[in-house]
Amino acid sequence: EAGVAQSPRYKIIEKRQSVAFWCNPISGHATLYWYQQILGQGPKLLIQFQNNGVVDDSQLPKDRFSAERLKGVDSTLKIQPAKLEDSAVYLCASSLTAGRSTRNEQFFGPGTRLTVL
């Protein structure tokens, strides 16, 4: 079974530039998550989608970050404009469902490592 796909794997940009990340979840997974992992810390949830609707975006810096999942499958996360403190690994994860279920195990993609100079 194919896992969660992400691209690009690495990105280097200068501050104030824009960047976009792409995620393709495991086929059939309704729930998709974007996490930010800063070096030395655990992943932090940015946004969660259930199909194409947003479930939780409470920790998404909405002045510069945006995300969409238009057809309930692929998702993109955008940063505009980037700041130095956005340097991190951006992880996408998916699960069959969410909440109280044995089917809510989250599977992570390999991540996109962003460096902002």
Added chain:
Amino acid sequence: RKEVEQDPGPFNVPEGATVAFNCTYSNSASQSFFWYRQDCRKEPKLLMSVYSSGNEDGRFTAQLNRASQYISLLIRDSKLSDSATYLCVVNRYNQGGKLIFGQGTELSVKP
């Protein structure tokens, strides 16, 4: 105070050693608990779920104490391949399955 706190690392142990990781969580509404493993420059992967009765998977034993809001992971007979960062994770169903991660504890097993 962070919602999930773990022992600061790194832990450097010889092969064959037994090592224990501790984790505390602050929100009593947390409902399910996990240990994830993250290899260097890789994504996190589920190691095991943690149940109130305690559970074991080979050399790994996880314990949960809801009254103390404390989770532990014990690794017996450490192998070189156990070297990784171990992440303590809690989940609240009423928040749509959101996972809250601790900062991780790095383990390095030496020959």
